[in-house]
Amino acid sequence: MVQTFDAIIIGAGQAGPPLAARLSDAGMTVALIERGLFGGTCVNTGCTPTKALVASARVAFDARRAAEFGVTTGGEVRVDLQAVQNRQRAMAAKSRRNVEAWIRGLAHCTVFQGHASFTSQTEIKVDGAVLASSRIFINVGGRSRIPDLPGINQVPYLTNSSILQLDTLPRHLVIVGGGYIGLEFAQIFRRFGSAVTVVDRKSQLLGREDKDISSAVQGILEAEDVAFRLGSECISFRQHEPQICVGIAGESGASEVLGSHVLLAMGRQPNTDDLGLDRAGVAVDDRSFVVVNDRLETNVPGIYALGECNGRGSFTHTAYNDFEIAAANTLDGADRNLATRLPTYALFIDPPLGRVGMTQSEAIKAGHRVLVGQRPMARVGRAVEKGDTMGLMKVMVDADTDLILGAAILGTCGDEAVHGLIGAIHAGVTATDFQQAMPIHPTVSELIPTILGAREPAA
């Protein structure tokens, strides 16, 4: 028997549950289907567990430096990885239970547990059930991309999910991929006590960032003895008991990096391959992301794609913002879209990198006459007081309109301090206006008006 709903949502990650809640609260009948863990990547294998690990790593880092702050501790600092992992697991489990209880408690929402796939443009099968709706929201997220390289299946590699199950510290962790996942785990495990080597095919880390920012990120990690093999393409894997050999090809030819463990952090792949999209005629791009327009509509009327699977953002806040757009357009008669969405993100190494809008090179490439205000964190009072002086902050301004174009704050509290600029850019506040607000002392944010006041033509 076919069960009909006002809306079907596939995936209980970051967009699905809040969308189910809004539709149900509006009186619509909703089917929400989840095949794995409620809360998806962010809650179970992404943001929550990794930021809990970042916090444990910071405590280890601080404990080792305690004497610098005049604090005496009980001797050598050791990390009990099992206890660290239990802490993050407990947080993820609590969050997962909360999501499940929330969606199961919604008045008009029926939760189905199982793998969903399209049988037509309006029908979904999940286990034995067939569900129908003229409105289907796809929120299936993604997973680690595992490239088909020689030897890959002969070595016990780790991913962002399986590394969360590891209870003994790797002696030497080799991380393939120096993106967000690679860099966050690199510092986490280095601080826990592992030797860490990061291999990346690019010669500059975080290729999207300005060179000064990516060099400073690398410097922060190198200061803690994270080793880098950049400009090195990973081409193969080989087990050489008890080591794993990662084959790399770089400018100086082929060689190997040996480690006790290997983490693959080589990008993400959308969970669209087993969704039956072809049976619904939903178009995907060459990397299997669902193609959507700025209103998150696919090429099939009534079918939408939200979150990481649409290739328009791979962060929790972009997935959540997709929910807000879809809900406003469905329920409020709004015409919200992605076109005006500002890029915002943070890299949670410690100290973190907070980012909004354009980089300096993007702004120049886009034809702006760019003024830049910048300052090393070593000249930010709050950073000095905290003994946390690595990094720099910079803000880009359009010389003709005085509008703020973008900012990067790499330093203590950079993930929080950047929010003042997110608000300002979103609201179209000029640099001159921003300078006239009175910030709080002593904070990192108090220096933003100061650096705006010293803005100079970009080199």
Ligand SMILES: Cc1cc2nc3c(=O)[nH]c(=O)nc-3n(C[C@H](O)[C@H](O)[C@H](O)COP(=O)(O)OP(=O)(O)OC[C@H]3O[C@@H](n4cnc5c(N)ncnc54)[C@H](O)[C@@H]3O)c2cc1C
């Ligand atoms: C290690 C790591 C750290 C991260 N840290 C951050 C961070 O600090 N900040 C940040 O903003 N982002 C971070 N991210 C990214 C963030 O977690 C994701 O972008 C976000 O979770 C995507 O949300 P989503 O709703 O699109 O997908 P997901 O959260 O992945 O949810 C998709 C859900 O769909 C389900 N599903 C898939 N296919 C089917 C099917 N056929 N039938 C039924 N159910 C299905 C899945 O089981 C899953 O529960 C991190 C990611 C990783 C891997």
Ligand SMILES: NC(=O)c1ccc[n+]([C@@H]2O[C@H](COP(=O)([O-])OP(=O)(O)OC[C@H]3O[C@@H](n4cnc5c(N)ncnc54)[C@H](O)[C@@H]3O)[C@@H](O)[C@H]2O)c1
């Ligand atoms: N702080 C955060 O918000 C956060 C944290 C973690 C993950 N995430 C999300 O998860 C996504 C995926 O993260 P990721 O780090 O896996 O992907 P990524 O795309 O950020 O980085 C992958 C890296 O792997 C390298 N690479 C790929 N193939 C290679 C090869 N054969 N040899 C050597 N290097 C190779 C690439 O050059 C790249 O630098 C990110 O885009 C991000 O949106 C966000």
